Amino acid sequence: MPFKFDTLSLHAGQTPDQDFGARALPIYLTTSFVFKDSEHAAALFNMERGGHVYSRISNPTTAVLEERVAALEGGVGALAVASGQAALHLVIATLMGAGGHIVASRSLYGGSHNLLAYTLPRFGITTTFVDPRDLNAWASAVKPETRLLFGEVLGNPGLDVLDISGVSGIAHEHHLPLLVDATFTTPYLLKPFDLGADLLFHSATKFLSGHGTVVGGIVVDSGKFDWRASAKFPGLSQEYEGFHGMNFSDESSVAAFLLRARREGLRDFGACLSPMSAFQILQGIETLGLRMTRHIENTRSVLSFLVERTGQSGEIESVTHPDLPDHPDHELAKRTMPKGCSSVFTFNLKGERKAGKAFIDALKVFSHLANVGDAKSLVIHPASTTHYRMSDEDLKLSGIHPGTIRLSIGLEDPKDLIEDLKKGLNAAAKA
Amino acid sequence: MKISIDSHDTFVYMGKADSHAEISTGKPSIVFIHGAQLDHSCWALQSRWFAHHGFNTLAPDLPGHGLSEGDPCSSVEELSSWVCRLLDALHLQEVYLVGHSMGSLIALDIALKFPARIKKLILIASAVPMPVSDALLDAAKNEQSKAISMVNNFSHSSQAQMGRNTVPGMWMLGANQRLMERQKEGVFFTDLNACNNYSLDAALLKELQVPTLIICGDEDKMISAKSSRKLADQINASQLKVIKGGGHALMSEAPDEVLALIGEFCNK
Numbered sequence: 094m095p096f097k098f099d100t101l102s103l104h105a106g107q108t109p110d111q112d113f114g115a116r117a118l119p120i121y122l123t124t125s126f127v128f129k130d131s132e133h134a135a136a137l138f139n140m141e142r143g144g145h146v147y148s149r150i151s152n153p154t155t156a157v158l159e160e161r162v163a164a165l166e167g168g169v170g171a172l173a174v175a176s177g178q179a180a181l182h183l184v185i186a187t188l189m190g191a192g193g194h195i196v197a198s199r200s201l202y203g204g205s206h207n208l209l210a211y212t213l214p215r216f217g218i219t220t221t222f223v224d225p226r227d228l229n230a231w232a233s234a235v236k237p238e239t240r241l242l243f244g245e246v247l248g249n250p251g252l253d254v255l256d257i258s259g260v261s262g263i264a265h266e267h268h269l270p271l272l273v274d275a276t277f278t279t280p281y282l283l284k285p286f287d288l289g290a291d292l293l294f295h296s297a298t299k300f301l302s303g304h305g306t307v308v309g310g311i312v313v314d315s316g317k318f319d320w321r322a323s324a325k326f327p328g329l330s331q332e333y334e335g336f337h338g339m340n341f342s343d344e345s346s347v348a349a350f351l352l353r354a355r356r357e358g359l360r361d362f363g364a365c366l367s368p369m370s371a372f373q374i375l376q377g378i379e380t381l382g383l384r385m386t387r388h389i390e391n392t393r394s395v396l397s398f399l400v401e402r403t404g405q406s407g408e409i410e411s412v413t414h415p416d417l418p419d420h421p422d423h424e425l426a427k428r429t430m431p432k433g434c435s436s437v438f439t440f441n442l443k444g445e446r447k448a449g450k451a452f453i454d455a456l457k458v459f460s461h462l463a464n465v466g467d468a469k470s471l472v473i474h475p476a477s478t479t480h481y482r483m484s485d486e487d488l489k490l491s492g493i494h495p496g497t498i499r500l501s502i503g504l505e506d507p508k509d510l511i512e513d514l515k516k517g518l519n520a521a522a523k524a
Numbered sequence: 525m526k527i528s529i530d531s532h533d534t535f536v537y538m539g540k541a542d543s544h545a546e547i548s549t550g551k552p553s554i555v556f557i558h559g560a561q562l563d564h565s566c567w568a569l570q571s572r573w574f575a576h577h578g579f580n581t582l583a584p585d586l587p588g589h590g591l592s593e594g595d596p597c598s599s600v601e602e603l604s605s606w607v608c609r610l611l612d613a614l615h616l617q618e619v620y621l622v623g624h625s626m627g628s629l630i631a632l633d634i635a636l637k638f639p640a641r642i643k644k645l646i647l648i649a650s651a652v653p654m655p656v657s658d659a660l661l662d663a664a665k666n667e668q669s670k671a672i673s674m675v676n677n678f679s680h681s682s683q684a685q686m687g688r689n690t691v692p693g694m695w696m697l698g699a700n701q702r703l704m705e706r707q708k709e710g711v712f713f714t715d716l717n718a719c720n721n722y723s724l725d726a727a728l729l730k731e732l733q734v735p736t737l738i739i740c741g742d743e744d745k746m747i748s749a750k751s752s753r754k755l756a757d758q759i760n761a762s763q764l765k766v767i768k769g770g771g772h773a774l775m776s777e778a779p780d781e782v783l784a785l786i787g788e789f790c791n792k
Contacts, residue, residue: 095677095697096685105695106687141573143690143779151692159693169702170694316702321591338541344572346565346590347702348694355693 098165098281099382106160120372121153139337140344140356150359154368158375162301162311165280165378166293169316170351172359173309173371177276177296178204179364180310184272184292186362187354188326189240191217196234196241198225198255200248200492203479205274209243225253225260226421232263239267240325245274246283247415247435250475250499251492254415254422254429261289268323276300276466277437281385283430286315292350299466303377303384307370312354316347329353384468387504389433392416394507395500398514399440408518410496412440436503437465442496446485448521449474449496455520458505458513470503470510496521526591529610535591536610537564537583539575552643553580553616554790557607559625559649560715561672561704563590566624569690569779570786577787579620584610588711596714600626600722604633611641620790622646624775625747626719629654635734636724645736646786649744649772651751652729652758656720664713671712672704681743681771689776696776729758736762737789739782741770 096104110119126145128134136142145151159171174180185195197209199222209220223230225244235242242264244255257273264271270291275283279300285293295301297309320329321342329349330342336356341349359365377384396414403409415426415434426434442448452474453461459472463479473479476495480488485495502510525536525545538545547553554574556567564571564583575581587606588596597603607630611619621642623631628650635642663671677685680697689696704712736759740752749766756764765785770778 101686104686106689108683108686108688135576136573139572139576141569141576142783143569143692143694145692153692156689156692160687160689160695163693163695163698164687167698168695169699170689170691172693316699317705319706332541340541343537344565344568345699346563346706347699351693 101161101164102381103379105164106157118154118157118372118375121148121368123152124148140339148368149363149365150355152365152368152371155366155371158366158371158378159311161375161378162280162295163313165381166275166313167280167284167286167315168313169348171311171313172351172354173297173311173366173374174359175310175364175366176308177274177294177298177310178208180294180296180312181205181208181274183354183358183362183364184294184312185213185218185241187328187350187358188270189218192238193218193240194236194238195220195243196231196239197222198244198248198253199223200225200251200253201245202249202274205245225255228256228259228263231260232266235263235267235269239269241272242269243272243274245277246285247277247437250439250497251413252415252420252422252435252438254425254434256425257285257288257290257429261291264291265289268325270318277435278430279381279385281382282389282432282434286317288429291315291318297374298464300385300388301378301381302374303381303466303468304373305464305467305469307373309366309370309374314348314351318350320349333357384504385432388436388502391504391507391510392433392436392438392502395502395510395514396438398511402518408443408522410441410443410494412438414438437499437501439497439499441494442498442518442521444496444521444524446476446495448524449498450477451524452498452517452521453477455517456513457516458509459500459517465499465501467501468504470505471501473499475499527610527613529606529613530587530594532587532594533592534587534594534610535564535585537567537571537581539572539581539583547580547614547616551578551580552620552790553582553618554620554622555607555611555616556581556583557621557623557627557630558583558586558589559627560719561589561675561707561712563703563707565590565703566773566775570622570775570783573783573787579790580616582614582616588714589707596711597718598714599718600629600633603630603718604637607634608638608641617641618643620644620646622648622786623650624648625650625772626654626715629719629722633722633724635736636728636732639732639734642734644790645734646739646789647736647755648739648774648782649741649747649752650738651747651755653723654719654747656716661713661716661720664716668709668712669705672701675746676701676704678745679772681741681769681777683743683769684771684773684777690779696773700773700776726758729755730760732759733761735789737785738762738764739767739774739785740764741767741772741774741777743769744772746772
């Protein structure tokens with residue numbers, strides 16, 4: 094029987110060090126690797142053998158991270174990069190050039206939205222944003238020059254649950270791949286490839302590393318998409334002058350994307366991950382299953398508390414989480430994420446911006462900062478931080494209320510978290 | 525390279541860009557034959573090396589597999605006859621012939637019938653007979669995804685189940701699973717049935733004079749090392765190399781060892 098999730102989380106991709114028997118993964122903090130002889134050097138450069146040449150392209154510590162995440166996701170391989178943003182950029186830059194077009198969910202992390210809406214158009218790559226719940230909108234937005242469909246498994250900020258089966262069906266009808274950002278769910282809660290996604294990426298900064306210590310990203314290839322049959326990706330299925338005239342689809346029937354992303358993308362764009370960072374992310378992954386279970390348990394405790402404080406007599410106007418029956422994607426979440434779906438969510442305080450500020454300032458256990466997916470509980474008030482320049486009207490158009498609070502529930506004792514939130518709610522009520 | 529065999533487009537990987545891939549009469553030729561439900565890419569970490577080290581290198585996709593058109597052949601004998609037609613079409617008189625699993629039966633069958641065409645024979649994860657369980661045959665016929673998972677699991681040693689690929693970032697089990705899933709419906713059963721039905725007169729093996737290298741893994745759960753040893757004992761001109769900790773998918777589990785063994789044997 095194949096090894097199970099928790100065993101792979103600890104072992105996949107690694108065997109004890111052969112020189113000294115080190116059980117923990119050695120950190121190969123080296124830029125380069127000595128060739129055995131000139132023949133070996135030539136064979137590595139020409140992809141006749143596997144191995145490492147230079148740490149911008151690959152590194153033994155980083156390779157363990159890549160192999161482990163690929164194993165957990167059920168992919169053919171993975172590629173670790175400097176951040177989640179670098180991961181998204183690498184996928185796009187591998188699949189298209191100027192003239193390319195993307196159809197993306199409009200419920201995206203702000204950084205991803207910026208890249209697609211403002212930065213990539215300068216390089217000739219455009220995006221049509223669609224309501225992620227509207228399958229007809231996805232289909233209607235596809236153009237002859239479209240090369241990718243992209244959404245988040247759980248959208249931002251309303252935790253819209255992406256109908257991966259439905260959107261991938263549309264993608265495949267048009268011979269296009271579906272990329273998903275799986276950062277919030279991790280492979281512990283949902284495996285996008287089982288539902289039809291072709292490529293995925295994580296901001297490993299969040300739950301994979303899990304301790305708020307390191308920035309990193311990782312792209313995983315399902316190996317399911319047939320680039321040659323699609324006929325829309327000559328960069329993956331025709332000879333490439335930039336790498337020995339190699340036809341990546343001839344070299345590997347299932348990993349052409351990863352070959353080009355590494356051999357061109359990492360080589361030329363250079364957004365590699367430090368082996369030190371790879372080690373730290375792997376330390377997090379060793380306990381991924383345990384942590385995600387606790388994240389979800391704590392989230393459910395906090396949700397119950399917040400729902401109690403909602404309504405006419407409470408301080409809260411609404412709570413947005415797919416676990417709750419009034420969320421529009423409640424049934425889809427139950428079906429596709431039976432273990433739970435997120436420890437990051439939002440709720441709206443009654444009152445104006447000042448209520449949000451008072452809430453945040455009263456908290457002692459939750460840390461006020463711009464991150465999610467830490468072992469420690471985190472909080473942010475978008476109207477006074479990330480979106481503070483926006484008018485109340487513009488905020489509403491972005492799906493954000495002046496009193497919207499985003500929580501990322503950590504691993505503390507849930508009773509302490511609830512006590513802390515009570516202090517915040519009391520302060521908000523007095524503001 | 526694409527070549528027409530029996531009026532069907534046949535893909536042959538040559539280890540180089542098509543614009544540079546020519547068969548040179550001054551070079552030795554090595555042919556790699558893949559196993560059931562696979563294609564040429566299972567030889568990635570052996571074939572490309574030979575293509576850049578003085579060999580005409582040919583790793584075809586068998587009929588109905590990978591990028592080759594046509595229906596899969598229903599017997600090992602038909603497959604060996606097809607490979608001979610491919611060699612004829614490429615004007616190759618004498619080759620080093622390498623086969624893995626089902627491919628090893630094809631290679632052996634050719635060596636027995638046309639020994640003059642084979643300079644040296646390399647059989648990887650091989651045994652004769654090569655029985656396939658009824659459960660697997662039934663799964664391959666009626667529930668291909670289940671058969672693929674079974675074979676993928678059995679094809680990798682306990683160590684390989686944890687990975688540690690020599691190719692950075694690649695997860696061996698996932699890649700093998702997807703490669704098998706990529707083949708057309710019906711191919712798997714036809715291939716496994718061909719393996720199961722193949723038999724030969726053991727006396728013929730004794731008479732085989734083609735120098736033969738047999739490579740097996742001591743953790744192969746598809747074809748035991750014991751069966752490979754028995755085959756080696758039957759072929760006088762053979763030698764057996766056992767890869768410690770290796771399973772059935774040796775070309776990806778132990779790529780450098782397999783390459784070194786083939787290279788040393790061919791260059792001797």
